[in-house]
Amino acid sequence: MKIYDRPGFPNSSRIRIVLSEKGLDDRVEFVSVDLIGAEHKQAPFLAINPSGKIPVLELDDGTLISESTAITEYLDHLDGHPVLTGRTPREKAVIHMMQNRAEAELMGAVDGYFHYATSGLGPAMQPYVAPEWAGRKEWGERQRARVIRGMNYFDGVLKNTPFVAGDAFSMADITVFASLDFAGAAGISIPDACKSLIAWRKRVSNLPSVKNRTGRDFLPEDLKRFGL
Ligand SMILES: N[C@@H](CCC(=O)N[C@@H](CS)C(=O)NCC(=O)O)C(=O)O
Structure with a gap:
């Protein structure tokens, strides 16, 4: 899996906490997106997320998932034991x-x-x-x-x-x-x-x-x- 984000930014932090909570850090390759340089508003990144926002999760089959809640749901359910998004x-x-x-x-x-x-x-x-x-x-x-x-x-x-x-x-x-x-x-x-x-x-x-x-x-x- 790949995560497109930038260290220190708030929505990046949300996903990095989730990765750590779920013990998934080693399964992810981070791709740094230069927000201050507006890289996320240029065509190559807009093809990854048309909203022009980070974070984005890319699965090994190429599926692209943006929105921190959606990414969190995915990561939380990967092992079949969700702990962050509710069970009942x-x-x-x-x-x-x-x-x-x-x-x-x-x-x-x-x-x-x-x-x-x-x-x-x-x-x-x-x-x-x-x-x-x-x-x-x-x-x-x-x-x-x-x-x-x-x-x-x-x-x-x-x-x-x-x-x-x-x-x-x-x-x-x-x-x-x-x-x-x-x-x-x-x-x-x-x-x-x-x-x-x-x-x-x-x-x-x-x-x-x-x-x-x-x-x-x-x-x-x-x-x-x-x-x-
Ligand atoms: N609704 C999105 C919001 C993502 C978001 O606003 N990310 C910030 C970085 S923390 C961003 O990309 N900001 C740059 C911009 O809005 O141009 C989510 O939940 O992931």
Whole structure:
């Protein structure tokens, strides 16, 4: 199997945590896609994923699977013992519901803030983001408020359950965790009052699959291009 992604980027992290959780790191060849150089918006990559996004999983028979949830479902079911996407109808439904909330209220909102209120991935990507319009930055700033609302929402959830979708670590936790890393990198911190979310994040960051995942940091060349 091949994974097209880039170390350090949030949706790459989601899949790398899944690979580590499922013990599949050695079965995968990583193909690095230069997001800052807008490689993912050029014809060769668009033939792999018409949405122009990473990550993408390529199976040995050539099947291409994009969307982190779809990739997670595939990897989680490979050994016949899914642990991240639910086993019973109830578990599956709750995990997918919370996963979607994390995607919309955190990951999507941080993405909006990062690409519209800041210089985002830089000059090569600007033509692919959106044209300039008078309220562009204001719209981006509103996404920051959405992120904070999302953080407060998940803080409330985690006051009552050890993990985002109940008693077990799942795909929904991975999405919330990667979104919080993305928020931090974009300059949005978790409010101090969100004590349950902060404690959960610390606990999750110490799970072996999260701590020991391959490629958790940005490549040195990307850090340099971000000016870090
Ligand atoms: N819905 C997609 C989102 C993937 C996504 O937004 N990936 C980011 C990298 S973390 C990306 O490719 N961003 C570049 C862009 O949007 O141009 C998924 O779940 O995999």
